[in-house]
Amino acid sequence: MAECSVTVDSTDEMSYSTKEITIDKSCREFTIRLTHSGSLPKNVMGHNLVIAKTADMQAIATEGMSQGIEKDYLKTDDVRIIAYTKVIGPGEEAVVRFDTSALEAGGDNYSFFCTFPGHIAMMKGKVVVK
Numbered sequence: 001m002a003e004c005s006v007t008v009d010s011t012d013e014m015s016y017s018t019k020e021i022t023i024d025k026s027c028r029e030f031t032i033r034l035t036h037s038g039s040l041p042k043n044v045m046g047h048n049l050v051i052a053k054t055a056d057m058q059a060i061a062t063e064g065m066s067q068g069i070e071k072d073y074l075k076t077d078d079v080r081i082i083a084y085t086k087v088i089g090p091g092e093e094a095v096v097r098f099d100t101s102a103l104e105a106g107g108d109n110y111s112f113f114c115t116f117p118g119h120i121a122m123m124k125g126k127v128v129v130k
């Protein structure tokens with residue numbers, strides 16, 4: 001049986017607890033639980049987790065910046081976004097469950113990242129689809 005969910009922690013060090021998320025397409029749906037183990041306030045060190053094609057990552061983050069924290073630094077109607085969580089602060093968590101049919105297996109096409117301004121340089125990783 002494939003693992004159809006993963007928990008990713010985020011920190012005050014502007015990092016995620018993993019550099020890679022593997023999604024097995026034998027899971028029709030996949031669940032990501034984002035936690036925040038830090039203590040800095042959300043408006044200072046908030047984090048979200050967004051999945052998109054790596055080629056679209058920077059544009060989504062740049063556009064998200066202009067949306068403000070009230071909108072989770074994300075233009076959520078952007079069709080290039082495959083999955084996303086809201087921005088969370090310390091002690092909070094956010095869960096996103098999404099259909100894996102939007103993902104193509106193989107290759108090196110997808111990434112996860114944080115769209116809080118300035119975070120994408122450090123808060124990103126690879127999404128492996130198999």
Ligand code: CO
Nearest residue numbers: 047114116119
């Ligand atoms: Co962040």
